[in-house]
Amino acid sequence: MSNGILKSESLQVLPFLPYAENALEPVISAKTIGFHYDKHHKGYVDNLKKLVAGTRFADMTLEKIMSETAGKSDNIAIFNNAAQTWNHNFYWQSLRPSGGAELAAVLQKKIEVSFGSLDACKKELAAAAMAQFGSGWAWLVMDSDMLKVVKTANAEVPMTMSMKPLLTIDVWEHAYYLDYQNRRADYVKAVLDTLINWEFAAENLGC
Numbered sequence: 001m002s003n004g005i006l007k008s009e010s011l012q013v014l015p016f017l018p019y020a021e022n023a024l025e026p027v028i029s030a031k032t033i034g035f036h037y038d039k040h041h042k043g044y045v046d047n048l049k050k051l052v053a054g055t056r057f058a059d060m061t062l063e064k065i066m067s068e069t070a071g072k073s074d075n076i077a078i079f080n081n082a083a084q085t086w087n088h089n090f091y092w093q094s095l096r097p098s099g100g101a102e103l104a105a106v107l108q109k110k111i112e113v114s115f116g117s118l119d120a121c122k123k124e125l126a127a128a129a130m131a132q133f134g135s136g137w138a139w140l141v142m143d144s145d146m147l148k149v150v151k152t153a154n155a156e157v158p159m160t161m162s163m164k165p166l167l168t169i170d171v172w173e174h175a176y177y178l179d180y181q182n183r184r185a186d187y188v189k190a191v192l193d194t195l196i197n198w199e200f201a202a203e204n205l206g207c
Contacts, residue, residue, distance in 0.1 A: 045081075048082055099194060106205065107201060129188040136156070
């Protein structure tokens with residue numbers, strides 16, 4: 001599995017947020033970050049540690065656990081908690097205060113070749129985020145030599161489809177409901193306009 005810029009992730013600790021809990025306000029409130037990071041994200045880490053204790057997965061990285069358990073019905077709980085831990089690690093890096101800034105030239109060119117323009121890319125990301133029925137994720141990925149937008153349900157990850165993730169938007173309700181209630185479109189637009197971390201995407205692309 002190709003996991004982009006994130007280093008091989010241990011499941012033993014909850015990674016630090018890359019910014020303060022209130023750093024993404026007013027788009028995402030400190031209260032939402034507090035519940036999302038301290039309850040949901042931490043819950044996946046804690047559940048995973050319990051599930052793998054005493055098993056062959058206990059000392060594996062998250063990426064290795066996902067690779068070993070993807071599509072295996074007898075290990076679905078382990079995969080779900082490993083993938084959701086990894087997805088959240090990646091999501092926090094996909095956002096930054098004062099995001100949505102100017103793109104690196106190589107990423108800009110790749111986006112223009114793949115989508116026509118940055119606006120077209122953002123529209124596809126927004127459409128994928130809105131089209132995901134129920135819980136899931138919208139992703140900008142590298143697929144072969146082209147960029148694509150894909151959506152995944154629940155804990156699924158692009159790596160199981162041999163795609164390299166560049167950035168993601170969490171569309172599970174706990175990511176936005178305290179701030180936006182059922183207005184997922186408003187949350188997605190605000191993230192894409194002001195918080196999305198194109199530098200992280202460029203680093204994952206290798207720019």
